[in-house]
Amino acid sequence: MTKILTAASVAAVLAAGPLQAQNKIQIGCTATSDCASAMVAVDEGLFKKHGLDGEMVLIRINSNIPAAILSNSIQIGGPTSTVFLQAADGGLDLVAVAGASIMSPASNANITAFVRNGITINAPKDFVGKKVGAPGLGAFLHVLFVKWLVEKGVDPKAVNFVEVTFPTMSDIIKSGGVDAVLTAEPFVTRMTNAGLGSVGARYAVDLARSEPIIFYAAARDWAEKNPDTIRRFRAAIAEGAVIVNNDREKTSASISKFTKQPIELVKATPPNKSEPDLKSEQLGWWIEIMSTQKMLQTKLDLSRLILNHQK
Template sequence: MLAGLALGVGVSVALTAPALAQAKIQIGCTATSDCASAMVAVDEGIFKKHGLDVEMTPIAINSNIPAAILSNSIQVGGPTSTVFLQAVDGGLDLVAIAGASVMNTTSNTAIAAFVRNGLTIKEPKDFVGKKVGAPGLNAFLHVLFVKWLVEKGVDPKSVNFVEVTFPTMADIIKSGGVDAVLTAEPFVTRMTNAGLGSVGARYGAELGRTDPIIFYAASRDWAEKNAAIVKKFREAIAEAAPIVNSDREKASASIAKFTKQPLELVKATPPNQSEPNLKPENLSWWIDVMSSQKMLQSKLVTAKLVLN
């Protein structure tokens, strides 16, 4: 009887242990507020409430995120729409699993081409021949800037683009390593306050779009094998998003913690709008823009890009 009781207890523990164990996920994002919903979900215990053990991993350049996902050093990443689409176009089997941030009036105004001291940029054609740093070639800010140049009648090939990470922008602008950087708040305010230069163009505001900036993506294989985890992830992000959009204190604290930016500086700039719902048609504009810039070689089907 004792042996049977011991066996029963053993079976019970074996059956309940997996249910009690939390699924572990590494989420990789760059040092911006776009993944604020995940940051808040970590700090406010929302992921844990949904049975997920999540850790945020900083990624220096957004274009490195797809490779990090496929190497399994992270399971979920926050690529920009452009980085994601180009990765899929290049044959990487990635799928979007939830929305992160979208463009709106506030976020568009926060985007800028910041110009070093000694240069004056009065109009788009003044960027011709200049060396411009972007936080990831073919990433969100770069593609958006190229779109703006084209609309203003400037040939993007006349501008020399190089990669510069967000944390190193101030030093590179100060040293004159580049003439301008494509950036956003709070980096614009930080460099302005340091007397490193001035805003040359608010190109995001001039374009005035409302499309996705960043969304959460995973490998299709991982997402399909972990459907239950993806469901919990989506529920947690949906719960955290309203906090990002309405509670500046909590959102700023989480953003400052992850990005290593001063809290007061982060508080001075509203985070990008968090939108957890991502639909396939939300990617159509980006596909059109990237196709016009000859960044895509195949015809992408939007229905296959977002996990059902």
């Protein structure tokens, strides 16, 4: 009887090895609060609860996330809506698997154009001729700012946009390398407290939208081959979203840990609202404004952008 139990135990261990390897996932995001549901899912053991070994990976620029997904450096990433749609437009076979963050009245004020000392911005037209740093050209903050300029009657081509990563914004503002940066909290408070400048515009407040900011995406081939992993991931993210939207202490701790931002700064600003459910029509507005900005060359099929037509 003992030999039978031992043999069964060995068989179970051997069987568990490949399963654990298959269920290990790396989730790549930039240093913002938008992937807070995944951060919390790691720290609060929600991935483990659902049989996954989840690990967060810091990606410096959001536009690098699609390439990281397709190279299998990460299995799931948090691209902004705009980066995802550009990648799909370019022929990269990515698919959204769950929602991460959305714009909302409570958090839109966190998004700003922060202006260095010595530069005066009294109206949208004052950005003409200025050098403005964006955390990825074609990324969420950049496209949203261009939309705002157009609505305010300003030609975006009259603004000089350059890429500046979130972690380097303080230094480049301080050195005068750019006149302004498109950023969000807690970076706004950090630069304000350091006396580097002031808020020039809260353009997301003016636009007053509620579409997705960031959602979780994967390579279509990988996602379709791992439906159980996707199911478990979605379940953990859904539980993580409840914590993000209701428990500032736990959420702030997770955001601070991943982004390396001081906990006091993270606590000072609520994270963007976490919304795990994602519907294809929510991407329609992004497709419309990106098409207007001539950022898309093809007609994207909304029915194929979200795995299993998630409701």
